[in-house]
Amino acid sequence: xxxTITSKLHTFSxxxxxxxxxxxxxxxxxxxxTNPKVMAMCADLTGSLKLNDFAENHPERxxxxxxxxxxxxxxxxxxxxxxxxxxxxxxxxxxxxxVYDQIRQSVAYSGKNVKIAASxxxxxLGEDGATHQILEDIGLMQMLxxxxxxxxxxxxxxxxxxLATAAYEGPVYLRFGxxxxxxxxxxxxxxxxxxxxxxxEGTDVSIIATGHLVWQxxxxxxxLEKKGISCEIINIHTIxxxxxxxxxxSVAKTGKVLVAEEHQRLGGLGSAVAQLLAEQAPxxxxxxxxxxxxxxxxxxxxxxxxxGLDSSDVVKAVESF
Numbered sequence: 001x002x003x004t005i006t007s008k009l010h011t012f013s014x015x016x017x018x019x020x021x022x023x024x025x026x027x028x029x030x031x032x033x034t035n036p037k038v039m040a041m042c043a044d045l046t047g048s049l050k051l052n053d054f055a056e057n058h059p060e061r062x063x064x065x066x067x068x069x070x071x072x073x074x075x076x077x078x079x080x081x082x083x084x085x086x087x088x089x090x091x092x093x094x095x096x097x098x099v100y101d102q103i104r105q106s107v108a109y110s111g112k113n114v115k116i117a118a119s120x121x122x123x124x125l126g127e128d129g130a131t132h133q134i135l136e137d138i139g140l141m142q143m144l145x146x147x148x149x150x151x152x153x154x155x156x157x158x159x160x161x162x163l164a165t166a167a168y169e170g171p172v173y174l175r176f177g178x179x180x181x182x183x184x185x186x187x188x189x190x191x192x193x194x195x196x197x198x199x200x201e202g203t204d205v206s207i208i209a210t211g212h213l214v215w216q217x218x219x220x221x222x223x224l225e226k227k228g229i230s231c232e233i234i235n236i237h238t239i240x241x242x243x244x245x246x247x248x249x250s251v252a253k254t255g256k257v258l259v260a261e262e263h264q265r266l267g268g269l270g271s272a273v274a275q276l277l278a279e280q281a282p283x284x285x286x287x288x289x290x291x292x293x294x295x296x297x298x299x300x301x302x303x304x305x306x307x308g309l310d311s312s313d314v315v316k317a318v319e320s321f
Contacts, residue, residue: 014182023158025050043090092118093134122262124300133295139267153214160191196243202232213260220314
């Protein structure tokens with residue numbers, strides 16, 4: 001391990017467990033108090049999206065759309081014409097795959113200021129099974145011209161990401177989850193769309209992670225540190241636009257890259273990083289992601305382990321270099 005680099009891994013702790021969707025709900029209630037243009041729209045999942053406080057405190061700006069996601073997207077696009085900032089909310093599977101045509105035509109193509117806030121993303125949705133565990137949403141959304149794609153790692157970062165999403169002018173896809181996970185970032189951390197966060201400096205390998213896999217990467221890096229392997233960890237909370245500069249700087253130092261994400265191996269963060277490196281800095285790569293498979297019913301921990309998204313899988317992938 002380089003003597004000039006001091007590891008910060010010991011500063012990250014999982015003493016507090018919170019769900020990221022609660023960070024979204026808390027931020028929405030705050031926005032309801034501070035920004036009269038913000039509206040919340042929901043497809044019959046108010047409790048699941050943690051919007052009960054917003055609905056109670058700001059009923060004039062809450063729209064219960066029922067199980068009619070396509071209508072919700074269309075209404076959200078229309079509301080932006082009057083200057084409102086609508087957050088269209090539902091499960092990630094229904095927020096993207098079910099209404100892709102409406103998002104493409106009414107939101108992305110028109111550049112409307114719609115915020116698509118998607119909960120219960122990825123395999124950590126758990127027991128609801130494969131039909132609800134969308135693992136393709138990042139790919140779907142980042143292919144749309146002009147669409148910003150954000151995937152925060154914990155409760156605090158989801159809160160900050162929601163505020164940043166409201167302040168940004170243009171369409172945004174904000175992705176978060178259902179289970180309680182370690183809340184390890186600070187409430188005071190700066191959140192800037194398009195700018196990744198260097199969580200730990202290292203010399204041997206760059207671990208580029210997003211969402212729930214940031215914590216798994218930190219756990220893996222702690223284990224690898226014991227074996228003399230120095231890991232640089234980058235938290236890419238914004239997948240589009242990608243922080244090319246931070247990634248290229250890290251890769252120039254380590255010469256090896258592992259990308260970790262709770263998404264299909266094809267089309268997600270790994271694909272975006274691979275395209276960047278293929279064009280500007282060809283580099284040996286490894287991927288921790290779901291390998292061309294649908295999910296199944298199980299606890300989040302069981303599924304993370306079975307589908308190769310656990311910290312032990314990050315350790316194995318790094319060691320395979």
